[in-house]
Amino acid sequence: MAELAVGKPSGEYRKGLQSGISIAIGYAPIALTFGLLAKTTGLSIGETALMSLLVFAGAAQYISLSLLSLGTGIFEIVLTTFIVNIRHFLMSTSLNEKWEDEQAANKVILSFGITDETFSVAAVREEKVTSGYMLGLISVSYASWVICSGLGHLIGASLPQTLQESMSVALYAMFVGLLVPSMKKSAKVVFLAAIAACFNTIFTLTNTLSTGWAIVLATLLSAVIVEWIESVKNRPRGHGHE
Amino acid sequence: MSSQIVWMIVGMAAVTYIPRLLPFVLFKGKELSGFVQGILKNVPYATLGALIFPGILFINEDLWFGLLGAAAAFFAAYLGANVIVVVLGSIAVLSVYSFIF
Structure with missing residues (x-):
């Protein structure tokens, strides 16, 4: 054991x-x-x-x-x-x-x-x-x-x-299969994936960025925004010292 | 083998390997701040979202093809199926779909 x-x-x-x-x-x-x-x-x-x-x-x-x-x-x-x-x-x-x-x-x-x-x-x-x-x-x-x-x-x-x-769906199905179990456990994961998906879709459809950069930027934006929101939410009320 | 193509391949290999390798060297033994660590923990799930959309919509000229594949995969995964079952299941669903239409 x-x-x-x-x-x-x-x-x-x-x-x-x-x-x-x-x-x-x-x-x-x-x-x-x-x-x-x-x-x-x-x-x-x-x-x-x-x-x-x-x-x-x-x-x-x-x-x-x-x-x-x-x-x-x-x-x-x-x-x-x-x-x-x-x-x-x-x-x-x-x-x-x-x-x-x-x-x-x-x-x-x-x-x-x-x-x-x-x-x-x-x-x-x-x-x-x-x-x-x-x-x-x-x-x-x-x-x-x-x-x-x-x-x-x-x-x-x-x-x-x-x-x-x-x-041709295989790798996408795999990504979904990897993501969904974590989505079920945490709303944060749902937001992370959804926000990144939205950004990447916007970048791709408007042709503003090449594929590589679109994924990098969409991922970073989503990861930072969600982390920032969470840190603001968890910040103790009032402005006293911690 | 044409030497020009070989040089191109070697160049491609180098510029692909370097970004893969560099973080392991740069951040070795470094303690990153809590906020940065939080962001890095978020990266996998954000990456997955960006890898799935909008790519899955464009695997076929028929938009429904990708959507159906995504739905099948989501459904199977939601029911708790193993990743490999999710993959084979959505391939099977799409095979049936393209057989009918």
Whole structure:
């Protein structure tokens, strides 16, 4: 029982793997399509696999393909990638607070695998996050991403049209599945999600910001506003000393 | 492999990894103020809201497709279904939907 409470490293790894399965399912159709598009854009299978291996960021990889086909220069593509992925800075900062590991090197290596999806799964976990858990979570997601990218290029086709369409909901459904249990427990979570969703929708529909910045700004605004309201509400009445 | 593409990939990898890595180095062992910690604890839920909307509405030209998927996922999750069941359930609902329409 003592072992259970502490959480053996291998047990944590397995839990991470299990939590990563829905990510792996969600990545499959996106990665297959990425491989296919990379092929039609003129990338070799080696280049396609290399990009998925080294970059591991869905949205940025898709954008790079469309920029390549427009004949955009390399510097601009790298810069766009940076802008799209800067949101991960916020996610890593948040995750750092609940991820415990004395060994700094573990976080340095595993931070490579922080995506919207791996972050979301880890961040809503009730227990503290460990490196073993992150390793499991990331390895199954990463494997799905890299293997399916290669397969998409190799087969030169994605899933049947109807299945492809229905599977496009997978990652969104996962986000909903992660969010709802916390929403049921706390009104604060409902506000946080709703306010961020509103801001992001406004930024996106009015085309004021690129996708990366829209998510960063919507998230920050919502997180700060809700925190501020809460601190005002909890401030003791009267202006005496605390 | 064309060396130009390889350099592009290496550049993309670097600018993707740095924002992921930096917070773990910058804030290592630093005690942040209570207010900042509160904000960082809020980030996951705000992020989820922003990741879901408006993206889910645009997964198909048919707006109802995304809305139905969202509703199915919400319903399953509200009933306490495991995340994987939520994912497979909404895929199944949308498969039926696109089969009918």
